[in-house]
Amino acid sequence: MDRTKYLLIGGGLASLSAAESIRERDADGAVMMVGRETYIPYNRPPLSKGYLLDGDWEPSDFRRHDDEWYEQQNIAFRGGVTATAIDIESSEVAMSSGDSVRYERLLIATGADVIRLNVPGADLEGVHYLRTIPDADALLGASKAAEGVVVVGGGFVGLELASSFRQLGLDVTLVYMEDHLWSTLLTPQISEWLAGHYRDQGVHLLPESQVAAFRGDGRVGAVALASGSELPAEFVALGVGVRPATQLVDGTVLAGPNGIATNSRLETEAPGVYAAGDVALYEDVVFEKRRRVEYLGAARGHGTVAGANMAGGDEEYAEVPYCFSDLFDLEFEFAGDFDVAPDHVALDGQPSDGPFIARYFVAGRLTAAVCVDREEDEVDAVQDEIRAAQS
């Protein structure tokens, strides 16, 4: 049986950040990363943006380190291998390759899996989701061969895909269930402004629309909506959410309904076992509640803290939740807690006039902010304001 001091499960940026952090404290301890994908860790955000828009990126253009770095750091990366079972009592993880690995410290950073619509025609060719480089390659190929696309989902990935495909010159119809775009983050008023921007760019918006089926003979040709109408579709791109990839911990004490619970040090209830990134349901000390987020910044921050603690440190993750998105010419940044809808919004700048910050208040307390096209120091300052407002 293989043995390693640090076993990092997952080949994403949470795992990589943990490896970097471990190496800052422990130059020699054996580190093994195990990843289901064959690629060494890469940034996913460009997959729905620059990768589609430019069309000629190589995966190496957006990975964080090249192969040589892993060699220099003495980090063993096992790509194309899935961890299939954990035995917490004996500190062992079984791998799809048939072997098992014994660890001293374990990180579970398995990320999230896309939610797939379970409707008739779901398996037709031309129905696409996006999480990985091969997914993006398939979308890129489809976009080059088509004049139009139906995008499903009015959140992060759906909006970004609609923006990218429209910029590529495709006829884009965006279908979403909610009555306004990005309903988890935007007030109806700000959302209406964004919808206007999408319409101005030529995107057809279909709110309050639910997909009932995909129609076609082998290959998708139309999207049937619950309303009874049908949209012709050369291909379909869906961004309807993700769920934490927790299969590995099913049947263990770490299993839970919404990710793997940790404290603010990213350690689970099993001593020496940590979780980070999209899969972690972590203790948010700023807002004093358990939270799971699906953002790059948290994945990196969690990984850094978990890695430090795995290597003997005592660090706490205490960041205000933050994420970014690029839609057409607009740079969005979101900070804070969007779980409760604001009862008051203070605007600094007007959406219709250019850059703005919308501060969200709940019962008189600043809880979150939406920043569009604002400078980095302004966004940092808003995060400080949000943090101060909770103490």
Ligand SMILES: Cc1cc2nc3c(=O)[nH]c(=O)nc-3n(C[C@H](O)[C@H](O)[C@H](O)COP(=O)(O)OP(=O)(O)OC[C@H]3O[C@@H](n4cnc5c(N)ncnc54)[C@H](O)[C@@H]3O)c2cc1C
């Ligand atoms: C298209 C797209 C655009 C995005 N854009 C933005 C953005 O603009 N801004 C932003 O803040 N965030 C964005 N995100 C979200 C961000 O990329 C994620 O929050 C981040 O990737 C999470 O990192 P992670 O390491 O936790 O998980 P992941 O990146 O999902 O990595 C987990 C890895 O673990 C592997 N794995 C899973 N189970 C196992 C197992 N049992 N054994 C071995 N390996 C396993 C998976 O295959 C995967 O490679 C985007 C995501 C996508 C998909």
